Amino acid sequence: MMSENERRLVDGCATFYKASKYTLVEKHLIEFSAVAMQRPDFKKTDDMFNRVLGKDHIAVVTLLENKETGTRIIIANTHLHWDPAYRDVKLVQVALLIEEVEKIAQNFAKYPPRLPPTPSSAASSSTSPSVSENNASSRPPPVYSDGYKIPVIVCGDFNSIPNSGVYEFLSNGTIAPDHEDFMSHTYGKYTTEGIRHRLGMKSAYAATGEPPFTNFTTSFYDPIDYIWYSTSHLSVNSVLGPVDPAYIEKQVGFPNAHFPSDHLAIVSEFRLRPQREVAPPTARPPPVFPESSRAHA
Template sequence: MASRTVPKSAIPITNPNSKSITITSPKPEPANGRSSKESPESSSATATNSTPDPATNSPSTTNHPPANVAPISEAPRPSTAIKPPQNTWGSLDMGGMNIKNLPGSNGLFTFTFLINLYLNHNALTIVPPRVGLLTQLKEFYIFDNHLASLPYELGSLYQLQTLGIEGNPLDASLKNIAQKDGTQALIVYLRDNNPAAPSPPVRQWKNLLTGPEREALAADPNAETVSVLCFNILCERYATERLYGYTPSWALAWSFRRDLIMKEILRHDTDIVCLQEVDIAQYEDYFSKRLADEGYAGVFWPKSRANRLTGAERRQVDGCATFYKSSRFQLIEKQLAEFNALAMARPDFRKTDDMFNRILGKDHIGVICLLEDINTGTRLVVGNAHIHWDPAFSDVKLVQAALLVDEVQKAADRFAKLSPRPPPPVTPGVNDDPDQPISQRPPPVYTEGAKIPVIICGDFNSNPGSGLYEFMSSGHLAPNHPEFLGHAYGVYTSEGLKHRLNLKSAYSAPGAGGEGHVTNFVPGFQGEIDYVWFSAGNLGVNAVLEELDSTYLEKCVGFPNTYFPSDHVAISCEFRVKPPRDQSAKLSTTNPGTPTSL
């Protein structure tokens, strides 16, 4: 054993080469006051993530979550249940135990909460690459072993402060880097020189319709489909080594990431593309021009703080961009939903400190587009939003989502009042192909806004168990919901949140795989916070882009990486349009096999 005082929280391991490691600790004192000594049982220690260092108040962290902080938290809910005690050990001492082999399957590499790890004074010749999964490590001692090399995956340990490698027959260049420039320089070297890992499986489309339903849809001359992609692309200002220290610097560079982002967008060739975290410079210099070449027109607004800035600093402000295929859709109206301005304009919102400090200080936005199909006259209301990230402001998330939905409803009501589009002229010789079905449906007439299909995409920074998800998917939320945190916001907290859009998440559709798939993948959080909401009364889901391969994710520390250019992943789906009921009834005998419901 190493002649060193083991930290008080260190846990000695007696059989490190077994397939799994079981750590036992004295049973915590029960809540009823009885001593744990009164029971002969012992319990396994349950490890918990260590609390990350507080984020600084720089723009990169106040407007964007650090990679080791989750954008969600469990809402405070009243409960009389006794919570189990939490163990807070974070050090593990396996030094001086003559360990010769540490297989990658060892349970040690599941202890992702470890802060200090001692493997010194052993006989190791290899450190398994899976050590890169222990991203909470700050001290790692492997001196006095037989190591001739170090795994490149050590470069993923972006929080590592001390790496003890003395007494190993290592390559002289590695030793020189550590001795001359320190641990961080060695970590950066390993990170940036890590050979590209095997590429992940290509994500496929998951069809939710049966074969006969697909055939009926293709044969129906009145059938319409629309496809959508939603993607938070991680704007250049936030893609820093301080926030994403596990990502190679070259893979964080905008010149590298933008090509991967564009490749992902074009690969799916959707009718509508909703992007978040697009800054002004990226939109003007790259996306608007590049996507125009592919037949897309765009609508973009930056966050509110752009109004206070000028020059290069203003061009770094991010916002939301919505693109649509100009050969199919005409933009009838576009609208900026500036959440802090909308809140200030509401007469029922009292101008309290909470309003100024919690709502008005957040400059998140939504972009609303009213689109009309040039050929069929079918209308769409498309919302695109980025909701505040901080879990300490769950009330702000609810208010921003409610304001967005309110504006979408108003926009749909305005849209319904416009006269229907005249049918396209019939040109002799056109559509004479007997194999190409010809639509017999006149342009739809929308008697109210609720009849118009609605799609709302975005990064909502809320998981499926949140109050925001409950509100969006059910159409209501109780005024005393705990995620309001006791703050008062007019009608929202006196009568509750309500909407009449009949929204559902595309990935909650039968056969889509259910909610809970990963859309945001960083060391501090892996889960679903991005959504494509749709009005279930007039849209149905045909297909969704499948979730990420779980086996691949198990080998990753977090995104961005060589293959994924953002900390978020794109989600995409295809919808079928259900015409207004009065028109669909007239055409119901045309193709009775065509699916009409979700």
């Protein structure tokens, strides 16, 4: 059992998945302070020791494979530091997270695809009411040439509002080394070369606009939780709408009798975008030379 003081110093995340549909291939725990210590360019940085290492925030990365189609997906779930006075730490944490997700994705792409369904398993699946699922199960599993071909979702409590450096980095894929959210602190290559990623992500709520808030207390009212997805591989079907404004007007903050947390749940339904098929090269017909044509005329 942990004491109350110990609980305040321990961060946690959980990711749940539908075990009947997906196989858990691998899971990774990312402790931002531990990852930061492994970077040679951070080891001589006082700001890293004084500001980053004292934080216990983490992320969980889950590698899943669809049992029927072999389609893969990577889910990252995280909790970043909360204090607005440490927005530099939040930016460092999210940069470390995305770097780790990219590395994990590249390794995941090297895993061989699952075996295609056997004739007996394909026959047994014919009793399923879904014709599309039967067709999917009869296709060979996808092959991923690199990690950027695997669908990625990065979600969680980012403790950052939409005009923050964290939001800018995730949506634009780049942050300048002198970005104001670094707050003039020094973080190795991050503050000499900037940070960037190639995941091509958007917030699931980008099309509808972020909710008015995802955290609601007596002193704070803003969106700070997000679901980011790789737009090349996923499309948004729908998102959960906001709480009725008429209800909110009568509240002073959460939690209350109807909402058990100061954070609201955000939900998005995705669909996989079809992979671009590369057409096999067609055989070139043999050349016909004029001389040979005349010889046979």
